[in-house]
Amino acid sequence: MALTDRSxxxxxxxxxxxxxxxxxFTAIIKKYQEKLYWHIRRMVIDHDDANDVLQNVxxxxxxxxxxxxxxxxxxxxxxxxxxxxxxxxxxxxKKRTAISLSDVETGLSNKIKADKHFDPNKLEWKLxxxxxxxxxxxxxxxxxxxxxxxxxxxxxxxLETSEGALKASYHHxxxxxxxxxxxx
Numbered sequence: 001m002a003l004t005d006r007s008x009x010x011x012x013x014x015x016x017x018x019x020x021x022x023x024x025f026t027a028i029i030k031k032y033q034e035k036l037y038w039h040i041r042r043m044v045i046d047h048d049d050a051n052d053v054l055q056n057v058x059x060x061x062x063x064x065x066x067x068x069x070x071x072x073x074x075x076x077x078x079x080x081x082x083x084x085x086x087x088x089x090x091x092x093x094k095k096r097t098a099i100s101l102s103d104v105e106t107g108l109s110n111k112i113k114a115d116k117h118f119d120p121n122k123l124e125w126k127l128x129x130x131x132x133x134x135x136x137x138x139x140x141x142x143x144x145x146x147x148x149x150x151x152x153x154x155x156x157x158x159l160e161t162s163e164g165a166l167k168a169s170y171h172h173x174x175x176x177x178x179x180x181x182x183x184x
Contacts, residue, residue, distance in 0.1 A: 008074040015065055025065070029058060032075060035148065036082045042131070042143045043086040053089050057082045072157050079150070079158045083140065090136075130180035138173035145170050 014024035041050035060081050144150045152163040
């Protein structure tokens with residue numbers, strides 16, 4: 001069986017053994033890299049920024065995986081790190097340019113519009129622009145639920161908040177997105 005076909009539990013055991021640590025880590029990266037990339041990309045929009053954040057995520061994972069207590073599933077822990085790194089990146093961007101978060105969000109919308117495939121009449125582009133209009137938490141909850149199909153129970157562990165609050169955030173996000181799409 002290839003290392004990448006092994007369960008998370010098996011990979012964690014392999015990671016804790018010095019002779020298989022690097023190969024287990026490589027397998028974890030291969031297993032989760034694409035999912036994490038798209039999770040990050042939906043938050044930071046830009047491909048290069050998403051790759052930079054993803055590299056930071058994997059550095060944090062390498063440094064912290066030996067202490068992972070397995071209180072939650074591995075992907076829940078990885079998503080929490082990716083979410084925190086993405087939010088940190090957006091905060092740093094805001095501070096670095098001394099602009100408000102709404103200006104950062106406008107910048108993200110402008111990045112979407114600058115994409116060479118952008119067509120404002122296509123529904124998927126309207127959806128992307130609508131998502132960028134959401135407050136940060138609603139945008140995050142919508143992305144995790146809509147794109148990643150993460151159950152509210154798992155999401156509550158990733159975001160460390162109640163399932164009820166997450167359901168309310170998702171409901172509000174969907175309503176705002178529907179309104180945006182109808183009016184644009």
